[in-house]
Amino acid sequence: MTVEQGIFLFIGFVILFSAFMMVTRSNLIHAALYLVLVLFGVAVLFVLLDAGFLAVVQIIVYIGAIAILMIFAVMLTRGNVTGEAISMNSVFGWGLLLCSLFGFALIIMLGQWPGAAALAPALPANWNEVSELGVALVSPQGYVIPFEVASVLLLAALIGAIVVARPPQKDE
Amino acid sequence: MIPLSWYLYLAAGLFALGLFGAVARRNAVAILMSVELMLNAVNINLVAFWRYLAPAEIGGQVFAIMVFAVAAAEVAVGLALIISIYRGRKTVAADEINLMKW
Numbered sequence: 001m002t003v004e005q006g007i008f009l010f011i012g013f014v015i016l017f018s019a020f021m022m023v024t025r026s027n028l029i030h031a032a033l034y035l036v037l038v039l040f041g042v043a044v045l046f047v048l049l050d051a052g053f054l055a056v057v058q059i060i061v062y063i064g065a066i067a068i069l070m071i072f073a074v075m076l077t078r079g080n081v082t083g084e085a086i087s088m089n090s091v092f093g094w095g096l097l098l099c100s101l102f103g104f105a106l107i108i109m110l111g112q113w114p115g116a117a118a119l120a121p122a123l124p125a126n127w128n129e130v131s132e133l134g135v136a137l138v139s140p141q142g143y144v145i146p147f148e149v150a151s152v153l154l155l156a157a158l159i160g161a162i163v164v165a166r167p168p169q170k171d172e
Numbered sequence: 173m174i175p176l177s178w179y180l181y182l183a184a185g186l187f188a189l190g191l192f193g194a195v196a197r198r199n200a201v202a203i204l205m206s207v208e209l210m211l212n213a214v215n216i217n218l219v220a221f222w223r224y225l226a227p228a229e230i231g232g233q234v235f236a237i238m239v240f241a242v243a244a245a246e247v248a249v250g251l252a253l254i255i256s257i258y259r260g261r262k263t264v265a266a267d268e269i270n271l272m273k274w
Contacts, residue, residue, distance in 0.1 A: 016185050157249050
């Protein structure tokens with residue numbers, strides 16, 4: 001077993017354990033902290049996959065923004081949330097059955113796929129991930145249209161979130 | 173060297189756990205968190221396939237960036253909705269938000 005494999009197994013265990021704890025804790029603050037652990041583990045996986053820029057984006061966007069937003073939402077909707085007696089809904093047995101079937105089906109199908117044993121090919125010489133990504137995102141031959149559409153989507157989501165979450169005005 | 177299948181198995185497990193959370197949790201914020209788990213599993217797959225099958229094409233990473241953007245938008249709107257519902261009905265339990273149930 002190489003060092004990379006050891007790191008992968010450790011991080012994979014941390015991710016799956018934290019994800020399991022996240023979906024089963026009834027205290028939502030604990031669930032949010034386990035979510036942070038999962039997101040950090042995924043960032044480590046990105047580093048193992050030679051995608052360092054994505055790992056940094058993962059930490060900044062997911063842990064720095066999304067997870068903190070989640071914690072804020074948990075605190076703003078307190079009351080019957082933490083210490084809630086029943087954290088699962090009434091049909092969670094069916095959910096458990098559905099998800100185990102789904103997960104085992106995925107794993108069986110993966111086991112039958114011959115390409116799954118592939119090893120990582122070498123990266124091209126003089127590989128500069130950040131400049132490749134930057135050029136691809138703004139070049140007309142690349143992904144400039146999806147990039148601009150994503151920025152419009154983010155603006156719309158920003159304005160929509162403000163409008164939806166604003167308290168009702170008196171004069172409306 | 174790590175075979176591709178390890179990443180795919182891990183992503184499959186993470187996706188199944190996220191699906192379970194989204195189906196079974198009562199709290200709407202916890203459901204949003206579980207959706208994040210599923211998006212992360214998809215991202216692992218995207219980046220792993222980029223690295224193992226097409227490392228010369230940057231498209232796989234661009235897809236992952238798009239997933240980041242959509243996830244950020246989804247969380248912002250979702251949490252705004254949850255806070256708005258909480259203001260009106262004083263609950264965030266998904267089975268008590270039944271205003272539009274017929």
